[in-house]
Amino acid sequence: xxxxxxxxxxxxxxxxxxxxxxxxxxxxxxxxxxxxxxxxxxxxxxxxxxxxxxxxxxxxxxxxxxxxxxxxxxxxxxxxxxxxxxxxxxxxxxxxxxxxxxxxxxxxxxxxxxxxxxxxxxxxxxxxxxxxxxxxxxxxxxxxxxxxxxxxxxxxxxxxxxxxxxxxxxxxxxxxxxxxxxxxxxxxxxxxxxxxxxxxxxxxxxxxxxxxxxxxxxxxxxxxxxxxxxxxxxxxxxxxxxxxxxxxxxxxxxxxxxxxxxxxxxxxxxxxxxxxxxxxxxxxxxxxxxxxxxxxxxxxxxxxxxxxxxxxxxxxxxxxxxxxxxxxxxxxxxxxxxxxxxxxxxxxxxxxxxxxxxxxxxxxxxxxxxxxxxxxxxxxxxxxxxxxxxxxxxxxxxxxxxxxxxxxxxxxxxxxxxxxxxxxxxxxxxxxxxxxxxxxxxxxxxxxxxxxxxx
Amino acid sequence: xxxxxxxxxxxxxxxxxxxxxxxxxxxxxxxxxxxxxxxxxxxxxxxxxxxxxxxxxxxxxxxxxxxxxxxxxxxxxxxxxxxxxxxxxxxxxxxxxxxxxxxxxxxxxxxxxxxxxxxxxxxxxxxxxxxxxxxxxxxxxxxxxxxxxxxxxxxxxxxxxxxxxxxxxxxxxxxxxxxxxxxxxxxxxxxxxxxxxxxxxxxxxxxxxxxxxxxxxxxxxxxxxxxxxxxxxxxxxxxxxxxxxxxxxxxxxxxxxxxxxxxxxxxxxxxxxxxxxxxxxxxxxxxxxxxxxxxxxxxxxxxxxxxxxxxxxxxxxxxxxxxxxxxxxxxxxxxxxxxxxxxxxxxxxxxxxxxxxxxxxxxxxxxxxxxxxxxxxxxxxxxxxxxxxxxxxxxxxxxxxxxxxxxxxxxxxxxxxxxxxxxxxxxxxxxxxxxxxxxxxxxxxxxxxxxxxxx
Numbered sequence: 001x002x003x004x005x006x007x008x009x010x011x012x013x014x015x016x017x018x019x020x021x022x023x024x025x026x027x028x029x030x031x032x033x034x035x036x037x038x039x040x041x042x043x044x045x046x047x048x049x050x051x052x053x054x055x056x057x058x059x060x061x062x063x064x065x066x067x068x069x070x071x072x073x074x075x076x077x078x079x080x081x082x083x084x085x086x087x088x089x090x091x092x093x094x095x096x097x098x099x100x101x102x103x104x105x106x107x108x109x110x111x112x113x114x115x116x117x118x119x120x121x122x123x124x125x126x127x128x129x130x131x132x133x134x135x136x137x138x139x140x141x142x143x144x145x146x147x148x149x150x151x152x153x154x155x156x157x158x159x160x161x162x163x164x165x166x167x168x169x170x171x172x173x174x175x176x177x178x179x180x181x182x183x184x185x186x187x188x189x190x191x192x193x194x195x196x197x198x199x200x201x202x203x204x205x206x207x208x209x210x211x212x213x214x215x216x217x218x219x220x221x222x223x224x225x226x227x228x229x230x231x232x233x234x235x236x237x238x239x240x241x242x243x244x245x246x247x248x249x250x251x252x253x254x255x256x257x258x259x260x261x262x263x264x265x266x267x268x269x270x271x272x273x274x275x276x277x278x279x280x281x282x283x284x285x286x287x288x289x290x291x292x293x294x295x296x297x298x299x300x301x302x303x304x305x306x307x308x309x310x311x312x313x314x315x316x317x318x319x320x321x322x323x324x325x326x327x328x329x330x331x332x333x334x335x336x337x338x339x340x341x342x343x344x345x346x347x348x349x350x351x352x353x354x355x356x357x358x359x360x361x362x363x364x365x366x367x368x369x370x371x372x373x374x375x376x377x378x379x380x381x382x383x384x385x386x387x388x389x390x391x392x393x394x395x396x397x398x399x400x401x402x403x404x405x406x407x408x409x410x411x412x413x414x415x416x417x418x419x420x421x422x423x424x425x426x427x428x429x430x431x432x433x434x435x436x437x438x439x440x441x442x443x444x445x446x447x448x449x450x451x452x453x454x455x
Numbered sequence: 456x457x458x459x460x461x462x463x464x465x466x467x468x469x470x471x472x473x474x475x476x477x478x479x480x481x482x483x484x485x486x487x488x489x490x491x492x493x494x495x496x497x498x499x500x501x502x503x504x505x506x507x508x509x510x511x512x513x514x515x516x517x518x519x520x521x522x523x524x525x526x527x528x529x530x531x532x533x534x535x536x537x538x539x540x541x542x543x544x545x546x547x548x549x550x551x552x553x554x555x556x557x558x559x560x561x562x563x564x565x566x567x568x569x570x571x572x573x574x575x576x577x578x579x580x581x582x583x584x585x586x587x588x589x590x591x592x593x594x595x596x597x598x599x600x601x602x603x604x605x606x607x608x609x610x611x612x613x614x615x616x617x618x619x620x621x622x623x624x625x626x627x628x629x630x631x632x633x634x635x636x637x638x639x640x641x642x643x644x645x646x647x648x649x650x651x652x653x654x655x656x657x658x659x660x661x662x663x664x665x666x667x668x669x670x671x672x673x674x675x676x677x678x679x680x681x682x683x684x685x686x687x688x689x690x691x692x693x694x695x696x697x698x699x700x701x702x703x704x705x706x707x708x709x710x711x712x713x714x715x716x717x718x719x720x721x722x723x724x725x726x727x728x729x730x731x732x733x734x735x736x737x738x739x740x741x742x743x744x745x746x747x748x749x750x751x752x753x754x755x756x757x758x759x760x761x762x763x764x765x766x767x768x769x770x771x772x773x774x775x776x777x778x779x780x781x782x783x784x785x786x787x788x789x790x791x792x793x794x795x796x797x798x799x800x801x802x803x804x805x806x807x808x809x810x811x812x813x814x815x816x817x818x819x820x821x822x823x824x825x826x827x828x829x830x831x832x833x834x835x836x837x838x839x840x841x842x843x844x845x846x847x848x849x850x851x852x853x854x855x856x857x858x859x860x861x862x863x864x865x866x867x868x869x870x871x872x873x874x875x876x877x878x879x880x881x882x883x884x885x886x887x888x889x890x891x892x893x894x895x896x897x898x899x900x901x902x903x904x905x906x907x908x909x910x
Contacts, residue, residue, distance in 0.1 A: 052815070233497055261686060269797060299831060305786070306779050328754070346724065376750060376754060
């Protein structure tokens with residue numbers, strides 16, 4: 001893929017950051033405002049995320065009035081509560097009133113009831129109802145992602161009627177790309193892009209302009225499913241329906257893109273055994289708390305592997321070369337297992353791996369595992385023979401390598417498939433299981449064979 | 456994050472796959488067409504990707520006429536050449552004529568010149584020029600991603616003029632969401648959403664309706680940069696400009712979303728030491744070829760670690776417990792290093808980690824490494840004491856743990872930062888470097904301290 005030097009350019013934020021730091025140090029709100037004035041809300045939110053909690057406190061004192069709905073909706077969950085607490089109530093109320101209903105939902109869904117109610121109280125009745133309706137859907141569902149502001153038209157309207165309607169409305173959403181056609185019971189039956197609306201004759205019936213790509217999303221669908229559908233079918237927006245197939249809102253692609261990004265983050269962090277919500281701006285304490293459970297799990301699996309070695313203490317005492325070579329077998333197994341595991345987890349996430357081809361993929365991984373086992377078994381046997389001049393030892397390490405790379409392949413594919421079948425996230429904890437298998441079997445195969453053959 | 460049971464639902468593709476298999480077995484093109492008729496092009500492309508090469512050949516013989524531009528543009532790069540070769544020339548020419556210029560570029564950019572020219576010959580002159588213009592930009596650049604079909608309007612036009620223009624044009628792109636305002640030298644100066652156009656008075660000047668979010672993208676920008684900008688600023692489409700800031704095309708968010716998805720795939724596969732373009736439908740041979748280089752690298756690093764152990768053969772012969780315990784120190788280091796590394800790689804990709812906060816993040820990781828070192832050093836010392844009743848050995852493993860988790864933290868953050876500074880992808884090969892460090896230092900610290908203290 002691309003040679004990737006995307007981050008070698010100077011980061012324009014670095015300059016601003018320096019000026020922001022100066023303004024904070026000088027406690028000069030005017031300088032701070034001047035430094036931030038040309039910046040996009042998303043970039044200001046990033047600056048705030050990168051600060052330490054102390055810096056953030058100072059910053060918010062100086063810039064409280066500058067925080068608007070846009071910045072607030074861009075701020076990462078991990079520090080949102082901290083920021084909300086420090087904002088004057090009036091600023092918060094004003095900011096919330098500017099936001100689309102989906103952003104308000106995103107903002108308040110993790111808050112405790114009293115804080116949530118305080119924020120909702122700032123909304124006018126209609127917006128508040130929209131937010132509450134959304135909050136009634138499960139966490140991480142399409143219902144939480146959608147905005148309730150939708151432009152609809154009866155399916156029997158013409159282009160002229162739709163255009164006149166849009167002209168006369170004054171509550172239109174900030175961004176919209178389609179008109180959703182609904183039947184009299186408010187079931188969405190199609191949509192028309194604004195481009196096509198503009199380009200068509202005024203007397204054309206909307207029904208005839210509806211797009212093929214039309215599909216609705218259940219408000220109960222998981223957000224991962226939403227991201228998948230948008231990415232797979234190149235949707236720009238999609239109507240959301242309740243259990244009775246009635247229109248309750250719309251999701252736009254920018255929200256789906258954020259979800260896709262979050263899902264990837266989750267996968268990559270889970271595969272590495274780092275807490276899901278780990279963040280570059282977390283404090284030492286937060287970071288330690290996230291990582292300790294995974295290291296603790298690893299120490300248990302490492303002890304399991306160590307107790308396998310302990311069984312063969314006698315063998316090692318007789319032939320110390322075993323101690324020298326045994327980590328190689330385990331390490332190669334761990335690497336091969338991680339390769340298979342990652343391909344499997346990724347395949348499950350993108351749905352390239354499904355029941356239809358699971359068996360074929362398992363078969364492929366087994367053959368690949370055996371092939372790599374034979375390749376690296378021969379290589380290690382040759383190296384061992386050259387190093388220790390012991391053909392028996394060479395044969396043992398070669399065989400152990402074949403066994404362990406086969407085990408790595410099986411564990412790497414079957415563990416994520418199994419977790420997935422059980423309804424668990426295959427990215428979560430698979431890595432630990434797989435390396436435990438390859439460590440234990442690696443030591444067992446090598447030391448066991450050595451005991452049988454050499455001693 | 457969400458409990459993730461997105462893949463426990465039955466996959467609707469599995470049914471279709473069964474019917475497709477039947478139709479192929481019966482060599483019945485009508486049945487095949489019937490089975491595929493209700494399917495989206497993207498899903499048909501997925502089916503084709505999941506097949507073995509032999510199945511694919513049979514499938515393409517039966518369904519050649521069904522392959523259209525939409526399916527073709529959805530088919531994964533890894534098998535695209537194989538599919539193109541098997542398609543009758545007439546079908547291919549017809550399919551290419553239906554495609555947007557950006558999809559044609561995507562299709563032909565990896566082909567050899569003769570094949571490429573053959574496909575381009577099927578296009579009419581205007582489309583061919585657009586494709587060739589795009590191909591003149593570097594691989595993985597915005598120029599390759601853009602489509603040249605853009606709806607523009609002079610900046611001094613009114614809403615009425617723009618609407619009349621759109622009504623009278625008959626070459627409008629399939630999907631468009633904005634009208635790009637250009638000055639007389641074709642520099643983009645703003646854009647107006649179709650929603651706002653529709654909702655505004657007919658005599659309103661377009662200039663007054665332009666969106667704040669407007670920003671242009673250089674045709675030479677890398678596609679990773681494009682994905683970042685769309686995701687960061689919630690863009691739906693963005694005009695692309697050449698070196699003279701002249702409008703040359705437009706990129707829409709669905710393409711940016713695909714790039715984001717690809718970039719993530721690349722990161723996750725590189726971190727695991729799997730070839731970038733590894734795919735669930737790859738053959739055994741392709742898979743082995745992708746993975747062998749990484750396993751070969753790993754065997755070299757594992758041998759480095761083994762040669763450290765070899766230095767201490769004498770120590771191990773005297774105290775076999777050292778062989779039992781040494782993998783634990785190395786394994787904990789490897790895990791802690793991977794944690795830090797993943798957070799760093801992810802932070803660089805999302806730009807949460809930059810020069811402005813690199814020092815702070817390094818400091819945090821060092822403190823976290825020391826803290827975890829002390830925590831797990833004490834735990835391992837206690838376990839060792841309980842297991843071997845040897846306070847000296849307990850002290851040695853505790854100290855080695857502190858040292859190795861500190862090294863893991865340093866390697867995990869400094870290696871990706873260094874690679875990034877050198878303009879290399881921090882995800883590529885960092886894992887190997889980091890585990891080599893933690894293995895070598897893990898064995899060295901533990902066995903070295905043991906030699907000094909215990910023997």
